[in-house]
Amino acid sequence: MSDPTHARRASSFGARAAAYAQHRPDYPREAIEWGLSGTSGTPRRVLDLGAGTGKLTLGLTALGLDVTAVEPDPEMRAELERAVPSAKSLAGQAERIPLADAAVDAVFVGQAFHWFDVPDAMTEIGRVLRPGGVCVPMWNYEDESVPWVAEFTTLGRDGARRPASVENMREVTHPAFEPFESDRFRHTQRRTAESLLETIATYSLVIVSAPEESAALLARLRQFLSSNPATANGEFDLPLITTVLRARRRRGNFALDLDQSGGSTLGS
Numbered sequence: 001m002s003d004p005t006h007a008r009r010a011s012s013f014g015a016r017a018a019a020y021a022q023h024r025p026d027y028p029r030e031a032i033e034w035g036l037s038g039t040s041g042t043p044r045r046v047l048d049l050g051a052g053t054g055k056l057t058l059g060l061t062a063l064g065l066d067v068t069a070v071e072p073d074p075e076m077r078a079e080l081e082r083a084v085p086s087a088k089s090l091a092g093q094a095e096r097i098p099l100a101d102a103a104v105d106a107v108f109v110g111q112a113f114h115w116f117d118v119p120d121a122m123t124e125i126g127r128v129l130r131p132g133g134v135c136v137p138m139w140n141y142e143d144e145s146v147p148w149v150a151e152f153t154t155l156g157r158d159g160a161r162r163p164a165s166v167e168n169m170r171e172v173t174h175p176a177f178e179p180f181e182s183d184r185f186r187h188t189q190r191r192t193a194e195s196l197l198e199t200i201a202t203y204s205l206v207i208v209s210a211p212e213e214s215a216a217l218l219a220r221l222r223q224f225l226s227s228n229p230a231t232a233n234g235e236f237d238l239p240l241i242t243t244v245l246r247a248r249r250r251r252g253n254f255a256l257d258l259d260q261s262g263g264s265t266l267g268s
Contacts, residue, residue: 040132050112
């Protein structure tokens with residue numbers, strides 16, 4: 001990646017791997033099933049790419065799928081292997097996936113697609129997917145249609161705001177893939193004020209910020225949570241939205257398609 005700040009943030013999560021594993025939300029089953037339903041035929045072999053600590057890996061294995069998880073960070077991968085010992089865990093990157101051609105029926109990406117070098121990653125995903133297989137990026141974010149949640153994320157926008165690039169991902173095109181479709185799924189995570197703050201502390205911009213800046217952000221958010229009626233007294237449900245994209249791998253001569261088109265594009 002050419003942007004050193006982006007690269008630093010992308011590689012920052014290992015420092016908070018244990019907290020990430022404990023506090024980040026999982027993914028709703030219906031969102032995973034919607035992604036899988038874009039596959040032609042019955043999906044069996046699935047890749048979780050940029051798998052982190054295995055939050056999405058767990059949901060995939062719960063469906064009885066044969067899951068391979070690829071994650072570059074050793075601390076994150078160690079948490080994944082503890083959480084999901086039934087999944088095959090490999091070191092690797094989206095731009096250099098350590099799998100054979102047409103090895104899987106689906107490639108899922110939880111909370112990581114915006115960190116990839118997207119054109120190169122889409123080419124690699126297309127290589128390891130069988131024709132008719134599906135690429136499924138997913139993101140969990142707070143449901144800002146709920147007033148107190150919108151106020152909370154606005155207050156913490158320096159560290160808690162979703163990357164603008166997530167919306168741009170809808171416009172990704174690649175000759176090996178049909179256009180992306182999208183859907184959204186509501187769910188909740190049981191939280192306390194402190195566990196929610198622990199989650200915010202796993203966000204990349206908070207991790208890489210100067211300690212005094214991170215402390216000031218978390219203090220602002222703690223004050224809000226202690227005075228907000230919905231969050232001030234013990235446990236509460238944090239409303240979440242899971243945004244899911246899916247694009248089916250085209251049939252035909254992938255290599256020829258790439259030669260003729262010149263690769264993939266990210267629409268403006």
